[in-house]
Amino acid sequence: MHKESEIRYPLILGEKTYHQITEDVCAPLEGRANKLWYVAFSIAAVAAVWGLGCILYTIGRGIGVWGLNTTVDWAWDITNFVWWVGIGHAGTLISAVLLLFRQKWRMAINRSAEAMTIFAVMMAALFPGIHMGRIWMAYWVLPIPNQFGSLWVNFNSPLLWDVFAISTYFSVSLVFWYIGLIPDFATVRDRATRKIPKSIYSVLAFGWSGKVKQWIRFEEISLVLAGLATPLVFSVHSIVSMDFATSVIPGWHTTIFPPYFVAGAIFSGFAMVQTLLITARKVVNLEAYITRKHIEYMNIVIVITGSMVGIAYLTELFIAWYSGVEFEQYAFLNRATGPYWWAYLSMMTCNVVIPLTFFFEKLRTNIVYSWIISIFVNIGMWFERFVIIVTSLHRDYIPSNWTMFHPTFVDIGIFIGTIGIFGVLFLLYARTFPVLALNELKTILKSSGEEYKKQKH
Amino acid sequence: MSNGMKLYGLYNDDAILVDGAKALVEKGIKINEVYSPFPVHGIERIIGVKWTRLAIAAFLYGITGTTLALTGMSFFMIQDWPMDIGGKPNFYFLLNIPAFIPITFEFTVLCAAHGMALTYFLRNWTLPGVRAKNPHPRTTDDHFAIELIPEDIKDFSKEDLSALLKETGTVEVFEK
Secondary structure, eight states, rough: OOOOTSSSSSSSSSSSSHHHHHHHHHHHHOOOHHHHHHHHHHHHHHHHHHHHHHHHHHHOOGGGGOOOOOOOOOSSHHHHHHHHHHHHHHHIIIIIHHHEEEEEGGGGTTTHHHHHHHHHHHHHHHHHHHHOOOGGGGGGGGGOOOOSSSSOOOTTTTHHHHHHHHHHHHHHHHHHHHHHHHHHHHHHHHHHHHHHHHHHHHHTTTTTOOOOHHHHHHHHHHHHHHHHHHHHHHHHHHHHHHHHHHHOOTOOOOOTHHHHHHHHHHHHHHHHHHHHHHHHHHHOOTTTTHHHHHHHHHHHHHHHHHHHHHHHHHHHHHHHHHHHHHHHHHHHHHHHHHHHHHHHHHIIIIIIIGGGGSHHHHHTTHHHHHHHHHHHHHHHHHHHHHHHHHHHHOOSSOOOOOOOOOHHHHHHHHHHHHHHHHHHHHHHHHHSSOOHHHHHHHHHHHHHHHHHHHOOO | OOOOOOOOESSSSSHHHHHHHHHHHHHHHOOOOOSSSSTTTTHHHHHHHOOOOOHHHHHHHHHHHHHHHHHHHHHIIIIIOOOOOOOOOOSSSHHHHHHHHHHHHHHHHHHHHHHHHHHHHHTTTTTOOOOOOOGGGGGGGGOOOEEEOGGGGGOOHHHHHHHHHHTTOEEEEEEE
């Protein structure tokens, strides 16, 4: 059995038994939703419907209904895309990288973080789809034989790399998540007393029996998928950054982009995990499993990746000056002091300055404070993408082309709508899926449970 | 004639299960299967189950993906329809390789992960609609079960096996 130091902080608080873990995690699935859930669900559903309306309007009328113009031809669509993809990075990072590093604390949060990843990548994938304008031609991105004289897609283009990266990332994350869910669905299935839920969970559990060989294969596939998913996480956001970095636009054309985007993605992903889980642990009574210590660990990741992002911001400024290219220099000067200074300032404050307060132990172990900061980081990371995309475009080489970007109600509606759809999916998930990897948690109960740790003394 | 009857010992702790399994194996009793709510490490060596070769399969799927991606791209981009985009060299495979790396990597991961997952589902026989085989509903919660097939164990009678199972600290012994 895994040995753990006595002085290590317990990961499961209180007097828990194997059965108690099952009870605690299955309770929200078997009980009725409280009022708060219905209120949250209604708000999210209204936003989702509004967003779907705006998406249909866009598809019907074309992307002219957005605030784009001939100078700023990428704005909120790609900002939102990169924001959502970034958020979608924490789930697989938590489940894959932390699995390889044998970090036991991931077990309480990996399930929800992966669910968040899957829903976030769905939202992200929506944007490149609708920003094509003619979404019914979206299949053109695939290399399939066609009637145009076998004209293939351009495999030299980062936009096509992105198609492969996002679809691989989404499908592999989904499989990874579901394989982990199967034994937990089996637990829910065997506990169910009502007929309809039992038959639904029987189908979802794929007939899992918990045989020795099944568990061996389970552990093997978890490890190998983690090994495959780890470089995948880093490659996906690197490729997203190459959408910009391989162009010749001052402000985009920088070699620092891949590591900078990956750090930013982990940063924003952890912030979103924090936002969701601090709320969820309260609503479904999981404080014994998602403890103050878990929140502190995540805050440490946030402050480290936030600092990496901060260094990248400063490096970009320095390199722009050092390059001696005046267009590059102007792009960054304009970013910080031009008409979008407020966006730049929001980005710097939310992403670099505010997370630094997590260096104080008192603050990073304060749950309410952590939740508020996670919101700031989410906002800051949205502004980062907005700053990179819009401020690099809005003042191009010819001053007569200079303009500003003004979002229309459709731009705003789609963005709010994706948050709504994401909320609807996550709330439904929280009611119907085991939100913690309950069977995996049982493997660390004896080594990291509070009660068991006391007994050893 | 086989009547397919199986004998189960139910335990409420993984440590007792491991000790019980060891005691039974030492007496020369073949344990047919163990059901547990979570992976009990070391049990496979005690009951003599070999480690899985899934990882080898994943590697083979992975190199298949690499090969497919590289041959595919060299056909699309170099032979079938070489495009001249931004002066990037498009007529030689070797010169074009850097631009092919991202998709080669992604496709390798795609094939390895999904190939492995499909193999996993088929080998485990965990598919939608399959009936679960665990003998007791609590074996997916907090109980552990040892499964014996009395017919295959010639040295002990069914009653002896029940008695031996009880000695190992089971909470219940039952037939199914």
